Amino acid sequence: MFVKRKRRIDELSEEELIARQNASFDRRVMVDVNSGCHLWIGARNAGGYGVFGYTGIGTVTAHRHAYRKAFGQIPDGMCVLHTCDQPSCVNPDHLRLGTQLHNMAEKAKRGRARNGTTGAIPDRIISVKRRVQVGV
Numbered sequence: 192m193f194v195k196r197k198r199r200i201d202e203l204s205e206e207e208l209i210a211r212q213n214a215s216f217d218r219r220v221m222v223d224v225n226s227g228c229h230l231w232i233g234a235r236n237a238g239g240y241g242v243f244g245y246t247g248i249g250t251v252t253a254h255r256h257a258y259r260k261a262f263g264q265i266p267d268g269m270c271v272l273h274t275c276d277q278p279s280c281v282n283p284d285h286l287r288l289g290t291q292l293h294n295m296a297e298k299a300k301r302g303r304a305r306n307g308t309t310g311a312i313p314d315r316i317i318s319v320k321r322r323v324q325v326g327v
């Protein structure tokens with residue numbers, strides 16, 4: 192008697208594998224109607240970025256995978272930056288390419304560079320910067 196069994200992942204065609212990857216990815220996304228952000232509700236790394244793992248992909252940050260899905264390969268050495276400043280966002284419309292330098296400059300502008308995820312730059316550092324600016 193023929194028993195239908197679930198096919199193993201290595202028996203799938205390229206298209207079927209990509210469809211399964213996409214379905215697995217989409218199950219972990221929730222749309223925030225106010226901001227338009229597509230928030231990753233799966234695992235996150237220490238920086239608050241989503242982490243996605245699947246056969247054929249390995250384990251990658253979710254926003255980089257979202258960018259690749261929408262726009263194609265990410266050139267070597269380039270970062271995928273958020274225009275919405277929401278690390279867990281995977282909306283391709285909120286992602287753009289930039290260098291690590293751009294990334295650091297934007298974080299500094301938003302006050303996130305010095306104190307990790309809390310966002311605050313300690314007062315002491317601000318006052319040192321001010322003194323430098325006025326030449327004291």
Ligand SMILES: [Zn+2]
Pocket residue numbers: 227228229275276277280281282285
């Ligand atoms: Zn966003």
